[in-house]
Structures are given as C-alpha cells and as structure tokens.
Amino acid sequence: MKLNEEEKKYTFNEYIRHISHIQDRDYQTRIWIRGEGPECQAFDDAVCDFFDIGDPILKEYKGFGITEDQYKLLKRLRDEFRIFADKNDFPELFIDTPEWAKIIELAKDVLRAFNYHKN
Numbered sequence: 001m002k003l004n005e006e007e008k009k010y011t012f013n014e015y016i017r018h019i020s021h022i023q024d025r026d027y028q029t030r031i032w033i034r035g036e037g038p039e040c041q042a043f044d045d046a047v048c049d050f051f052d053i054g055d056p057i058l059k060e061y062k063g064f065g066i067t068e069d070q071y072k073l074l075k076r077l078r079d080e081f082r083i084f085a086d087k088n089d090f091p092e093l094f095i096d097t098p099e100w101a102k103i104i105e106l107a108k109d110v111l112r113a114f115n116y117h118k119n
Helices: 006-020 025-033 041-057 068-088 100-115
Strands: none
Touching: 006 025, 006 041, 006 100, 025 068, 041 068, 041 100, 068 100
C-alpha cells in the first residue's frame, strides 16, 4: 500500500471508526438491526470494511506509527473477529451473546490503546 502521510492518517482514522462501531452496541442495534440511520451499514458491510481497510494496515503497521503492543491488540481483535464473523451473519441473533461481548471488549481495548474518543 503506497500512501502519503495524509492518506495514511485518513485510512487509519477510518479503521478506528469501524472499530468504534464494533464496540458500540447501541450503534449495532440502531444501524445493523433496526436500520434507523442516519448511518447506513449492514453487518456484512462492517465486516468487509474492517478487513478491507485493516488488513493492509496490519501488514505495514510500523508505517502507520503503530507500536508493537498496539499491533498485538489489533491483530488479536482481527483474528477473533475473523473467527466470529465467519460463523455469524445476523446481529439480531448474536448481539447479546458472550462471544460477541468478547469481541466488544477486545475492540474497547484497542480503542483505549489508541486513546480514541468518539467525537
């Protein structure tokens, strides 16, 4: 991935924004299940966006200024989310499960590691 610094910043911010959706049960209920908006995103789209944006970042994490510890958290979330997403399609069926709660907690850990605060 050949990006200049501004593009890297934008791309990483998009990735973190997607992670913030993964940790936000209210967003998931409102958007993924009830489709209330104003955002428009299905769970399948969230999964694709997470991996499409995130996997290239993980491959070149040092170029994005990501520390080794932050990388390990991102990688763990990525790996756990991959396993989960491969087995689950319908948020209304998994949103209250312990398995999803684990994904939410991993996403929160990542956001804390990057000192992310939703605007």
